[in-house]
Amino acid sequence: MSATDHLVDANQQYVERxxxxxxxxxxxxxxxxxxxxxxxxxxxxxxxxxxxAHLLRNAGGIPTDDALRSLAISQRALGTREIVVIHHSxxxxxxxxxxxxxxxxxxESGVAPSWRVPGFTDLxxxxxxxxxxxxxxxxxxxxxxxxGFVFDVASGALTEVTAD
Amino acid sequence: MSATDHLVDANQQYVERxxxxxxxxxxxxxxxxxxxxxxxxxxxxxxxxxxxAHLLRNAGGIPTDDALRSLAISQRALGTREIVVIHHSxxxxxxxxxxxxxxxxxxESGVAPSWRVPGFTDLxxxxxxxxxxxxxxxxxxxxxxxxGFVFDVASGALTEVTAD
Numbered sequence: 001m002s003a004t005d006h007l008v009d010a011n012q013q014y015v016e017r018x019x020x021x022x023x024x025x026x027x028x029x030x031x032x033x034x035x036x037x038x039x040x041x042x043x044x045x046x047x048x049x050x051x052x053a054h055l056l057r058n059a060g061g062i063p064t065d066d067a068l069r070s071l072a073i074s075q076r077a078l079g080t081r082e083i084v085v086i087h088h089s090x091x092x093x094x095x096x097x098x099x100x101x102x103x104x105x106x107x108e109s110g111v112a113p114s115w116r117v118p119g120f121t122d123l124x125x126x127x128x129x130x131x132x133x134x135x136x137x138x139x140x141x142x143x144x145x146x147x148g149f150v151f152d153v154a155s156g157a158l159t160e161v162t163a164d
Numbered sequence: 165m166s167a168t169d170h171l172v173d174a175n176q177q178y179v180e181r182x183x184x185x186x187x188x189x190x191x192x193x194x195x196x197x198x199x200x201x202x203x204x205x206x207x208x209x210x211x212x213x214x215x216x217a218h219l220l221r222n223a224g225g226i227p228t229d230d231a232l233r234s235l236a237i238s239q240r241a242l243g244t245r246e247i248v249v250i251h252h253s254x255x256x257x258x259x260x261x262x263x264x265x266x267x268x269x270x271x272e273s274g275v276a277p278s279w280r281v282p283g284f285t286d287l288x289x290x291x292x293x294x295x296x297x298x299x300x301x302x303x304x305x306x307x308x309x310x311x312g313f314v315f316d317v318a319s320g321a322l323t324e325v326t327a328d
């Protein structure tokens with residue numbers, strides 16, 4: 001039985017206890033950008049419930065063009081006002097060698113990736129840079145309340161990072 | 165008190181009941197790509213636990229370059245093998261007018277976005293297309309087990325979508 005089959009089974013039980021539809025517009029008017037890391041349980045770690053917040057996740061929790069696109073839609077079409085950026089300890093993008101990775105992909109597939117892989121070398125410095133990138137994005141109408149945190153995967157604790 | 169302050173408070177309680185560190189490599193060797201929508205509680209809807217799976221989320225659950233970058237890292241650096249793509253009913257990207265949105269951003273900010281906003285007009289057709297996009301990505305070493313679903317935000321149920 002594949003992992004995906006297990007998800008399908010679990011979903012059948014979820015449907016039985018499902019508490020019903022919620023509005024599409026996030027109740028907390030909040031969007032959270034963070035890493036895809038399997039150790040980040042955002043509902044648990046942030047006390048979120050269904051319908052509370054948009055959750056955006058990629059490798060590193062990096063404000064890529066795609067993340068900024070999603071944030072623009074979140075604010076302009078679905079009414080969010082606050083943004084939280086969360087990086088975390090033991091992140092796979094910490095110390096990641098973009099050049100080596102892309103060269104390997106090209107060597108194996110015969111096709112160079114059209115994208116870069118933005119790694120970083122200092123977790124806190126990168127978190128600060130990510131906050132600044134979001135604050136400087138000209139397509140986001142609400143940038144006064146952008147805050148950043150580092151999540152410790154060993155303790156579950158958030159530590160706020162200030163960009164200035 | 166801002167929404168973000170509420171998250172910080174909730175996190176203090178989370179730390180007290182935190183069950184401890186898990187490995188960075190997802191236990192189910194699984195990556196899930198889905199929408200940022202606030203109504204998707206992936207741990208609940210898919211029966212996931214901390215450490216089980218990489219969770220990638222953007223506006224629409226679309227396999228953008230950024231999502232493919234994240235999937236490549238997930239498989240090559242962190243050992244995942246299966247991929248699940250989940251779109252959902254009542255998605256904000258359903259019927260989204262890319263041209264109108266980008267024109268408005270340029271008009272308001274004076275700067276044209278560097279990115280496009282890929283909307284869609286048929287939820288199931290787009291889910292199929294997303295499965296195909298992932299299966300055709302030359303930088304993913306494991307593409308034999310890519311499955312797609314539509315999540316119903318009114319019932320909590322997953323329905324499988326087959327691409328062929």
